[in-house]
Amino acid sequence: NAGVTQTPKFRILKIGQSMTLQCTQDMNHNYMYWYRQDPGMGLKLIYYSVGAGITDKGEVPNGYNVSRSTTEDFPLRLELAAPSQTSVYFCASRGEGGYTFGSGTRLTVV
Amino acid sequence: TQLLEQSPQFLSIQEGENLTVYCNSSSVFSSLQWYRQEPGEGPVLLVTVVTGGEVKKLKRLTFQFGDARKDSSLHITAAQPGDTGLYLCAGAYDNYGQNFVFGPGTRLSVLP
Numbered sequence: 095n096a097g098v099t100q101t102p103k104f105r106i107l108k109i110g111q112s113m114t115l116q117c118t119q120d121m122n123h124n125y126m127y128w129y130r131q132d133p134g135m136g137l138k139l140i141y142y143s144v145g146a147g148i149t150d151k152g153e154v155p156n157g158y159n160v161s162r163s164t165t166e167d168f169p170l171r172l173e174l175a176a177p178s179q180t181s182v183y184f185c186a187s188r189g190e191g192g193y194t195f196g197s198g199t200r201l202t203v204v
Numbered sequence: 205t206q207l208l209e210q211s212p213q214f215l216s217i218q219e220g221e222n223l224t225v226y227c228n229s230s231s232v233f234s235s236l237q238w239y240r241q242e243p244g245e246g247p248v249l250l251v252t253v254v255t256g257g258e259v260k261k262l263k264r265l266t267f268q269f270g271d272a273r274k275d276s277s278l279h280i281t282a283a284q285p286g287d288t289g290l291y292l293c294a295g296a297y298d299n300y301g302q303n304f305v306f307g308p309g310t311r312l313s314v315l316p
Contacts, residue, residue, distance in 0.1 A: 193239075
């Protein structure tokens, strides 16, 4: 099925560890996004990309990094995990019909 | 400070009842979208509205965009348990580039 694929679905990290959240889309969308969703706070934009090789910060970029070497892939990197990064992370791509979201990664930092 | 506000935050109703949820901003939207998110999944697009005063219907869901393009409502007729979920509105602003801003959502629970 066409769409946005995120891995892993769940992850527990210890403080100070690093990890990469993977995101792939097969709709040839130029725009891709990373959001975090905290209870009662809606979706907060972390980073976005308007095409391969181009990325930009969103509302809450601190503690994260991204790269966009291909149209399909937009990984999100956490270098030094902190408890404040416990959240559900959603990757999305956007075409003319609106946003298509992945099913999310639930990350807990302990 | 939220650019977008949604109300109510929570809503619990019985199957068969009608309901309306709201999305408001102090700024003018260039377009607005509604999404529904079920537990453990990402949001799924329901509708996009772009013209002030526009009304769109999707089966039992009616979406209205305010004349001034600062607010929107979602009305559900004869709610069913399958309507349960988090309803998010997302607005695009001319001075916010190509990205949409998401509201905090209304969490709806429809009891059988």
